[in-house]
Amino acid sequence: MTTITRRVATAALAGIGLGLGFATGAYAADYPAKRVTIIVPYSAGGATDVLARQVAQGLSEAWGQTVTVENRPGAGATLGTAQAARARPDGYTLFMGQVSSHGIAPAVYANLQYDAKADFVPIVWITQIPNVMVVPKDFEAASVQEFIDVAKGENLSFGSSGTGSSIHLSGEMFKSRTGLDMTHVPYRGSGEAVPALISGDIDVMFDNLPSAMAQIKAGTIRPLAVTSAEREPSLPDVPTLAELGIPELEGFEAVAWFGLLAPAGTDPAIVEAINAATNEVISGEAFQTYAAANGSAVVGGTPEEFATFIDGELTKWADVVEKAGVRVE
Amino acid sequence: MMDAISAGLGLFFTLQNFLAIGAGVMIGVTIGSIPGLTATMAVALALPFTFSLPPVTGILLLVGIYKGGIFGGSISAILIRAPGTPAAACTTLDGYPMARRGEAGKALEMALYASCIADVISNLALIFLAGMIASIALQFGAPEYFWLIAFSLTIVISISGSSLTKGLISGLVGVLLSTVGLDLVYGTQRLTFDNFNLMGGIGYIPLLIGLFAIPEVIEFYLQRTGHLEANKSDRTRVSWPEFRRSLPTIVRGSLIGVALGSVPGIGATAASFLSYGEARRASKHPETFGRGEIQGVAAAESGNNGVAGATLIPLLALGIPGDVVTAVILGAFMLQGLTPGPLMFQDNIDLIYALFAGMIVASVVLFVVGRFAIRHFARIADIPRHILIPMVLLFCVFGSYAVQNQMFDVVVMLAFGVLGFVMARVGMASAPLLIGFILGPLFEDNLRRSYLIANDAAVFIRSPICWFFIAATVLSLYVGLRKEMQSARLARQLAEKGQLAEKGSTV
Numbered sequence: 001m002t003t004i005t006r007r008v009a010t011a012a013l014a015g016i017g018l019g020l021g022f023a024t025g026a027y028a029a030d031y032p033a034k035r036v037t038i039i040v041p042y043s044a045g046g047a048t049d050v051l052a053r054q055v056a057q058g059l060s061e062a063w064g065q066t067v068t069v070e071n072r073p074g075a076g077a078t079l080g081t082a083q084a085a086r087a088r089p090d091g092y093t094l095f096m097g098q099v100s101s102h103g104i105a106p107a108v109y110a111n112l113q114y115d116a117k118a119d120f121v122p123i124v125w126i127t128q129i130p131n132v133m134v135v136p137k138d139f140e141a142a143s144v145q146e147f148i149d150v151a152k153g154e155n156l157s158f159g160s161s162g163t164g165s166s167i168h169l170s171g172e173m174f175k176s177r178t179g180l181d182m183t184h185v186p187y188r189g190s191g192e193a194v195p196a197l198i199s200g201d202i203d204v205m206f207d208n209l210p211s212a213m214a215q216i217k218a219g220t221i222r223p224l225a226v227t228s229a230e231r232e233p234s235l236p237d238v239p240t241l242a243e244l245g246i247p248e249l250e251g252f253e254a255v256a257w258f259g260l261l262a263p264a265g266t267d268p269a270i271v272e273a274i275n276a277a278t279n280e281v282i283s284g285e286a287f288q289t290y291a292a293a294n295g296s297a298v299v300g301g302t303p304e305e306f307a308t309f310i311d312g313e314l315t316k317w318a319d320v321v322e323k324a325g326v327r328v329e
Numbered sequence: 330m331m332d333a334i335s336a337g338l339g340l341f342f343t344l345q346n347f348l349a350i351g352a353g354v355m356i357g358v359t360i361g362s363i364p365g366l367t368a369t370m371a372v373a374l375a376l377p378f379t380f381s382l383p384p385v386t387g388i389l390l391l392v393g394i395y396k397g398g399i400f401g402g403s404i405s406a407i408l409i410r411a412p413g414t415p416a417a418a419c420t421t422l423d424g425y426p427m428a429r430r431g432e433a434g435k436a437l438e439m440a441l442y443a444s445c446i447a448d449v450i451s452n453l454a455l456i457f458l459a460g461m462i463a464s465i466a467l468q469f470g471a472p473e474y475f476w477l478i479a480f481s482l483t484i485v486i487s488i489s490g491s492s493l494t495k496g497l498i499s500g501l502v503g504v505l506l507s508t509v510g511l512d513l514v515y516g517t518q519r520l521t522f523d524n525f526n527l528m529g530g531i532g533y534i535p536l537l538i539g540l541f542a543i544p545e546v547i548e549f550y551l552q553r554t555g556h557l558e559a560n561k562s563d564r565t566r567v568s569w570p571e572f573r574r575s576l577p578t579i580v581r582g583s584l585i586g587v588a589l590g591s592v593p594g595i596g597a598t599a600a601s602f603l604s605y606g607e608a609r610r611a612s613k614h615p616e617t618f619g620r621g622e623i624q625g626v627a628a629a630e631s632g633n634n635g636v637a638g639a640t641l642i643p644l645l646a647l648g649i650p651g652d653v654v655t656a657v658i659l660g661a662f663m664l665q666g667l668t669p670g671p672l673m674f675q676d677n678i679d680l681i682y683a684l685f686a687g688m689i690v691a692s693v694v695l696f697v698v699g700r701f702a703i704r705h706f707a708r709i710a711d712i713p714r715h716i717l718i719p720m721v722l723l724f725c726v727f728g729s730y731a732v733q734n735q736m737f738d739v740v741v742m743l744a745f746g747v748l749g750f751v752m753a754r755v756g757m758a759s760a761p762l763l764i765g766f767i768l769g770p771l772f773e774d775n776l777r778r779s780y781l782i783a784n785d786a787a788v789f790i791r792s793p794i795c796w797f798f799i800a801a802t803v804l805s806l807y808v809g810l811r812k813e814m815q816s817a818r819l820a821r822q823l824a825e826k827g828q829l830a831e832k833g834s835t836v
Contacts, residue, residue: 043373043653044370044373044374049373050376050377050660053376053377054377057377070734071733071734072733072734072735073529073733074526074528074529074733074735075510075511075525075526075528075529076511076528076529078528079525079526079528079529079735082525108516111523111525113525155784157781157782162513163511163512163513163514163515163516164516183781183784184514184781185778185781185782186513186514186778187774187778188513188594188774189656191593191594191649191650191651191656192593192594194649195466195467195469195593195643195647195649196470196471196782198467199467199468199470201470201471201782202782210663213663213668214648214659214663214668214669214670215648215670217668217670217672218648218668218670218671218672290380290664293663293664293665293666294663294664295663326515326516
């Protein structure tokens, strides 16, 4: 019995292998031959979802094939990411990765159900959003240096949209670099945290630029610096943290970013095809308008560039998380 | 000012805008009436369609969906005891008993009247008092929220049904269940038992559907007594005296909705329960609540629709989204290159007036579409139960799966169905569980946030708003408990005299 079972199993496996090999070859030539799904690990309506729907619409038009978005929210984006990691690597299930799934979460969660590097192949880096260091309008510091001077010896608080968000960890990064003592006050989403900042319940926040923009324009909160490597076009007078000449903040860069990935094992030819099509879509007028209104910078580029970037992110956040001691067992 | 108003009206009076409102409300009512598909989801999914529309048209489409969705939720709440949207959970308490009695048409009609009136009141608050209300809302920090939630939690007393003790247990179970998942501050796992699916907490919608709709399904298969009392559901109508009697309840519910809607983060579900609790407290016959009291439906539906217009107050006046729906609407504004907030009242005032005009029209459209919808939906109550109940079960499964596309949620829904059934059998009301589940995290978050901000207990009495809600909480506890004890004593006396044969009836 055993031999027969084993023989059957071997034959079946061989069959599957052959089939897969054959299928992959066939797929690459006429990809996409059917509907493509982009998994979004957040609910409909959030920043990641809206972006994914923009890209999906563009790709649908480019390919003449339906591209749908599937929302699989839960467990701080890690649930949907784990499911995408286990999807069949045939190019028909893609994943909208972001700073959380492929930067912060691997550092924060000990029992993650996916490996950000081994389970995915990067396709293309789509956009990035800087975080902005904002204080209430009456806060007694006009610059980052003054802020540090005020904060020394005091226990200021910094708000965030939730523990483990890029907003939280940007604050932790600032805290560990400057050696300041600041208490983290988490809210559920920026929408709840910003009013607390306006009223001065919290002293500072490293908010995503789009969610802070309305209040910055209204003058209820004041930007001291942005966390990206370059200045933000929509706030030309606001310096970057890195350019200030403060030794502790040299090279400081913390951005929220988004990009497409596929499950590991996806045919490189298909990855190339998706990369080319997506680059086309995001350099188009419709997407550029959307990104500008939304305060995000369009990036694009090759799969290799995106892979290098992700590697850097994983290392950077692991370091921040270790120093801040926010790892979750 | 007049120029701005006429410019705004000029901007509004286009065929496209009317079509957008009509389509929005229709989509909202339909989606809202399907358990598991919420108004929030519908608004989010419609967002991409607004990119190509003019700003006013796009926003009005979303507003229409939102308003329609909140009313739509009451349809399935009344007819099959499965709240179409979370905010309609409270509507099941009296709406479904009315439907069982053959008064589905009447319950739906009252739900519509209450929704539309609340909608109008909410719009008026937005149009005339936005600036003032917004500046009060901005004074709500963590300690103020803490006391507001403490006050809201006292409604558990009013919705506990026949036994206050059992109601409190139910409420505490809800609070306990709400702590499952990742801890807000430290991110540690609580009560997840290393189950990956529980890391994000227990799903709100699966819990809701399971708790309310499934017990009916189980009951049906156990008893098979199955039909509704003879009903010509579309014939029963709300009479003028009934309407007049309910009007104060509706106005009170609307104001509660406006108040809770204008502070970010509380939401329509809490508002409807608070309105319900207040209506019961104000009633001369609180014992009729939970057994098909038409004022119960009026209270619940005015409470949740009162929130709809008011959530736009912090959004338009301050640029702060109070819930997911307004966050999506904020997204729609930003994509059009507009930034809601004080500046918008300076730079784009014509657009604001156009929106106001559109919102008033949306209330009227909701009434018309609602009339049409209930005439047809009410027939569902005529479907024989042996056909209807399996369909309900199907919708429950579909609805819980649809939220996150996770099979785990279906399991959660079924588990809560069994729990709800057991609770009903032992005479324990399930509404307090839901309230505990919704308000528990807000209570805890704001308690901990208050300490993080100040590291000093004095923060809890830092402002007049704190004091106001402390007083309200104490008063509510005192009045509520006294009333419950009185009615318990009365019931005991009656029982001793042998005049009360009925036993064990519950909400």
